Amino acid sequence: MRRRPRGFPKRQRTGGAARADPGDGQGRIQPEGEGSRRIGGGSRSGGIREGRDPFAALLGRSEALETVKRLARKAARTPSTVLITGESGTGKELLARAIHAASPFAEGPFVSVNCAAIPENLLEAELFGYEEGAFTGARKGGKPGKIELADGGTLFLDEIGDMPLAMQAKLLRVLEERRVERVGGVTSRPVRVRVIAATNRSLEEMVRKGAFRADLYYRLNIIRLHLPPLRERRTDIPLLLSHHLERVVRRYRLPAKSFTKEAVSILLAYHWPGNVRELVNTVEALVNLVDGPDIRPEDLPPHIRSAAKTPDGQGAEEAQEELSLVREVKRAAEERERERILAALSQAGGNKAKAARLLGIHRSTLYEKLRKYGLLPSAAPPAKRAT
Numbered sequence: 001m002r003r004r005p006r007g008f009p010k011r012q013r014t015g016g017a018a019r020a021d022p023g024d025g026q027g028r029i030q031p032e033g034e035g036s037r038r039i040g041g042g043s044r045s046g047g048i049r050e051g052r053d054p055f056a057a058l059l060g061r062s063e064a065l066e067t068v069k070r071l072a073r074k075a076a077r078t079p080s081t082v083l084i085t086g087e088s089g090t091g092k093e094l095l096a097r098a099i100h101a102a103s104p105f106a107e108g109p110f111v112s113v114n115c116a117a118i119p120e121n122l123l124e125a126e127l128f129g130y131e132e133g134a135f136t137g138a139r140k141g142g143k144p145g146k147i148e149l150a151d152g153g154t155l156f157l158d159e160i161g162d163m164p165l166a167m168q169a170k171l172l173r174v175l176e177e178r179r180v181e182r183v184g185g186v187t188s189r190p191v192r193v194r195v196i197a198a199t200n201r202s203l204e205e206m207v208r209k210g211a212f213r214a215d216l217y218y219r220l221n222i223i224r225l226h227l228p229p230l231r232e233r234r235t236d237i238p239l240l241l242s243h244h245l246e247r248v249v250r251r252y253r254l255p256a257k258s259f260t261k262e263a264v265s266i267l268l269a270y271h272w273p274g275n276v277r278e279l280v281n282t283v284e285a286l287v288n289l290v291d292g293p294d295i296r297p298e299d300l301p302p303h304i305r306s307a308a309k310t311p312d313g314q315g316a317e318e319a320q321e322e323l324s325l326v327r328e329v330k331r332a333a334e335e336r337e338r339e340r341i342l343a344a345l346s347q348a349g350g351n352k353a354k355a356a357r358l359l360g361i362h363r364s365t366l367y368e369k370l371r372k373y374g375l376l377p378s379a380a381p382p383a384k385r386a387t
Helices: 063-076 092-101 120-128 165-177 203-208 214-220 234-251 261-269 275-289 302-307 314-347 352-359 363-372
Strands: 039-041 082-085 110-114 154-158 194-199 223-226 257-259
Touching: 063 092, 063 223, 082 092, 092 110, 092 154, 092 194, 120 165, 165 214, 203 214, 234 257, 234 261, 234 275, 257 261, 261 302, 314 352, 314 363, 352 363
Parallel strands: 082 194, 082 223, 110 154, 154 194
Antiparallel strands: 039 257
């Protein structure tokens, strides 16, 4: 039986939309040889799989991010409105999807609206829907708006700071009355919808300047979550690099690549003004442009190499501390890879060719890993039989 969100009367749904999958947050580290100082991706084995926790999609273990996740889990249990703030590229929609997936609204739709991307003359019909004959070109029978489509689920209003003042007044009425009236309509429809809004602008400053309604601001700012920029959680950079390197390599079916220790040190010192989005795009560019398995400092974009230089030794010291985290994560990844190899050998009854197929790797690669983990004497693999 479908669980009803707390705080709302039970009623029949009037509309629906496909629920977006918040993702499973998979992240992998490519295991390397003993004493290696690189992180990477591309191997189907040797990965670290995040759990089914929706918030695992927000990759990182820094204290700043863990604090946000902890508060978001509490917020997810309530029907209260959530306001997510943070710079562009920090993952505000990803956090909104995680809150939705962990909430009593998870069985309902997640409907996302970018308030900055829709022209002002179309935003009202997009949000509130319209009745037949409401305007020239209106669809026969009318059309439900995004608010109706989010009934029973979550409405995510991205870039809420860019919403025109006229629309702010109508949105405030929906939040207060929990009813929506279509353009050209004479009656209103009840809706059960949880609203999450996000912005990279200072709504307080906009309120002072008269560019944002104070009453709507206070109605949205019930539970506030701030996503820190990437430069304030540098210890998450190694995990983000490895995860997205693995993802891009697998998507384009390219040979495995790895960042060298020196390249990682530069990337850790870079300030990442575009945050996680910039990091993702940088990794994709490097995967496509770099020849060979190693991504070295000279392969990095010039603006990253120059901006990452520090005038004193503080940046280098912090980078070394963060590289220690890389090594810890790699050791854990190698231990998990070793366990997977042993499980595959057990399942295959000791047949190494079958175990390699189960792992999705070539038999010679399996022999290399067996020697690496001390699971095989340092003898060469058996020669292929003549056909």
